[in-house]
Amino acid sequence: MDSITHTLFGLTLYGAVNKTNMTKGEKRALLLTTVAGSQIPDIDVISAWWDSAGRYQMWHRGITHSIFLVPVWAGLLAMVARAAFRVKGWLWFLIAMLAVFIHDTSDIFNAWGTGYLEPVTAARLTFGTIPIVDLVFWAVMAAGFAYVRFGRGRWPSYRVYRLVWVLMIAHVGIQTVQGMTILQQSKDKYEQVALAADFVPGVFTIIGKQEGMVTLSKGSLWTGFETVAELESREGADLDMLFANNAKAKTLVEWAPFVVIVDDGERIGVYDPRFYRNGQSFLAEYMDR
Incomplete structure (x- = not known):
């Protein structure tokens, strides 16, 4: 809190x-x-x-x-x-x-x-x-x-x-x-899944990761869930150079349940999708190539 x-x-x-x-x-x-x-x-x-x-x-x-x-x-x-x-x-x-x-x-x-x-x-x-x-x-x-x-x-x-x-x-x-009911219902759909509560009681965001794709779905037990974002994670990216140049990135990977890996040729980084808002997560670490 x-x-x-x-x-x-x-x-x-x-x-x-x-x-x-x-x-x-x-x-x-x-x-x-x-x-x-x-x-x-x-x-x-x-x-x-x-x-x-x-x-x-x-x-x-x-x-x-x-x-x-x-x-x-x-x-x-x-x-x-x-x-x-x-x-x-x-x-x-x-x-x-x-x-x-x-x-x-x-x-x-x-x-x-x-x-x-x-x-x-x-x-x-x-x-x-x-x-x-x-x-x-x-x-x-x-x-x-x-x-x-x-x-x-x-x-x-x-x-x-x-x-x-x-x-x-x-x-x-x-x-x-x-929340636990929602998580239990979601476990069969994803390899990894996490939950984030909304400010509105009863509303949650399901963050599920499956084969390099992270899906964010928002809703409730009563209304159902709607996909609000799909994030591609470059699972094959080599993070050794990132970790060597940005220690906070390695710590974030250790801390979070799972991360989205970004590698667009110009920069490489990781972020926690549970805190993804308006096109970005406020828990993110990057380095320029």
Whole structure:
């Protein structure tokens, strides 16, 4: 997910805790662990500062997003909370664990994916059933905030935010059931297949590769799918020279489920077709011949 969504997740998690008997210091500790826990896996962005080997694509959303590091991040945040706000108990560790877990797990549902199981495997785990920026999440959280801020209902605020979480989890479940059904139906048509969710709920793009041809089909379970692009991949092209001159290209091939290879005599390159929009992909690496 994007940074704004992760921040909103942290604030919504903070709101879902019953703070009736908490001191001011405990509330501050809670805010720290929920919001910082919702952001801390993305600390890997600083690796771009020293990336001279073209490996950032693998480092970002890599080991820092591993499920095995969740208790490590939680322990660090709990120590900071206890030291800064003089609080005691296991709540800060447990709530930080939940915040980090939500961050790492929510990221596997969009097409970018994460190194969820690093260091066991470097493969990116991705379902592609939720867009990186999901406006449904924003709308549900905004509705919860508006009810708490302006509503006159009898529900305490923490129950409202708990309902918000239930609705968001239900949205992920509904999207994922649809996406996995679509993928299963597509596997017999292609050698390799991936999925990318649209901003409109229930709408997906199937990206299928068969004998050097990549087909993008957009639609839903209810409307069917229509081909929106056909991309030729030059599978016989020699990529050794590209990799030698552009390390990021080799990293992209390692990172993506599959790529489209371009070789038109003037340049050679690779791109990820899951992010193909308006005639090009924003994840692409080339070199001139």
